[in-house]
Amino acid sequence: MPRVESKNCYGCAACSLICPVNAIQMVENAEKFFVIQIDESKCINCGKCLQVCPLKFNHKNQVLTSYAGYSTDGSILKQSSSGGMFGSFAKYLFNSNTNVKVFAVKNDLGKVVYEICTDYRDLEQFYKSKYCQAFLNKAFYERLISAISNEAVCLIIGTPCVLSGIKNTLLAQKAKLTSCIFVDLVCHGVMSQSVYHTHLEECKKRWGGVVTQHYFRYKRAVTKDCPEGSHWNLYKVNNEIIIKKSDDDYYMQTYFADLAMRETCYCCQFTGTNRIGDITIGDFNNAHILCSQFDGLRSVSLVLVNTDKGQRFIDECNNNTVNLQPVDIKLLQKFNTPLTAPIKRPFQRSLFYTFYNSLGLSRTVSLLNYKYYLRKIIVAFGGKKLLLKIKALLGRSYIDIE
Template sequence: MIRIIDKSKCCGCNACVQRCPKQCISMREDEEGFLYPYVDIPLCVDCGICEKVCPVLNQEEPRKPLQVFAAKNKNEDQRLRSSSGGIFILLAEQTIREGGVVFGARFDKNWEVEHCYAETLEELEPLMRSKYVQSCIGNTYKEAERFLKGGRKVLFVGTSCQIAGLHRFLKRDYDNLFTVDFICHGVPSPGVWRKYLGEIENCIPSRSEGAGKNSVLSFSLKSMPVITGINFREKQLGGYCWKKYGFVVHTKSPSKGDQNTVLLSTIFQENIFMKAFLQNLILRPSCYSCPAKEGRSRSDLTIADFWGIETVFPKFDDDKGVGVVFVHTEKGENVFSSIDVECMDVEFDDAVKSNSSYCKSVSIPIGRVTFWKYYHKGKTIFFSWNKTAMPSLLLRVKIKIRTVTIKCLRSCIK
């Protein structure tokens, strides 16, 4: 029986819920906004299946990739609409054209993130681009299994722990299954994201999100904004670029019916949600000891931004997005070689030099406890984050004393 005593031992992949023969496991959100399995003990027959499909309890051995590439989609429009090098859309379109099904993450009607599947080219657009929130996996493992048993090709894209969970759930290899994960340094809390969205919709911008290009529109209480689009990784199409991407929220005003109004536009380094994410303050506890690094997910391909490409192959970098592709299986080799992509062979060490999250988990930041302390008091995301960046009173006093002492010594010397 699954018993979550240490939350760092659960990645929230949902495999146990979907495989339970008695359907006595459900997912419940905790105080940090993450989902964890809850067992209805009277219904449980203690069959142990939930433990057998858990990717944390059953971790695979690390494996080195067969090949590594720097890659770019030759279709520039697709690449600019993608977060990185536009590799996902090429794999997805090929799967659809071959009569297959593509699983990935999209925003739901409330702009929270969920996994779903697409069967047409038109349905792929919402699955494109990075979404820095842990997705709700739902019953997509069961749905993928149904398509696989029906003979359909399935492309399943997710975080490494989600792909590891899928493979544990399926319990066997399928020739018609192709899995892709991406380098992930951790997944942010859906609860924090939900709160941040509420602060945006209620026009509570942080101090770092309110001037010039980094702008937040103001609305009256009678004309609250309606979010119509969110892009965590806006590039040239939004006036940014690949390495200095923008966080952009589009809206329409109920009173004016504007379809293309920008509610919020900030470079990622100045957006408060992205700060909390990139400083690892709002990650799931399991992300600090990820069970699926170093190829443990058993994915066919691992894709990501090729950070550091400007030092490895500067001529290949046009700041419009370059992907890194780790090929783990023969199936991965065959599929990757069949898509129309511009690529170059890369040494493994060069690829992971600026992409260390392929190999290791991030450390728990010192400010994590402080952030959640104020978050649970109902403070805004900016206030909670700001407290993590503010030195303690004792440290501020020590700094002040040291500064005054140095000034006095300099005065005496003069």
């Protein structure tokens, strides 16, 4: 019987739950991505693992309606990466139900894991994007299935590949999904947690102390001198706050240059407008340029509604915890590569892990990321407007560059 293979694995752990003889474990591969390992001595070749694998089965929905907007709660908006959709959806559920479980990802000092939030007061630990592969295992699924059978209202959020594995598993287990809201992220790709850990170690050496807190996409006020909105990184070292622009941060440089993504991300089958979730959320990049109603705003989310259940939920949240307006999907796609196609694999990807294993992260990215220096030269000669024009011509931008 055909069965799952480690080289195509997204690390969703769905098959580890479904395998009848417990033959599948989650391990790290040579590049330190979480993938499956099959114990040959246990495997009975039943093929059940393939029945839940996102590689084989995707229950996708076509986008029905598209919106852009932001949270009505200033505190959620400030703490989130984008327009605070995740926090606002969760807030709505916690306000209107007693038994709520939110399945999302937190960053526990470099350990990026799928976890469960049962109390609104703990929700802020889950805010913000973490730009690496998040870990989940069999225990996560067991808790999710138990929550559903205890009739909890569940909000489940993740990258589309992992969400697909979660959905397949729940369907295979015949779980009642009427009280589950699935939210997938527009997703550019993931790097391994090992690269993130190396980065934190290098920061420790550079700044002379352990990083005790790190936020990707920390938001700074928009001023003339500091116009980049949410693309900052905040580090806490020796009780001191260090803020780095994403463009000058070695980890984020590697991420945005697509130098070290998991191989499956370069041929991702979850891009475009066929979506896994009831709702899809992402960044409406350059909203302030593309839509006059968002003039002056930098943290605007895009929201795609993909099912009738998703539409009912958005209608309930709108003008309550979120403020959304219909926006043509073509505008939302304009500066957002993964809403049309997978990212391109740069030629340097083949060299990345070889260099990284001997040189570490900062030296490797300094050697391989020639586009960073090219950008600096363009900005020095023609300013950011020229850079924006070139990016628009190439039709590719993820970073809000104005």
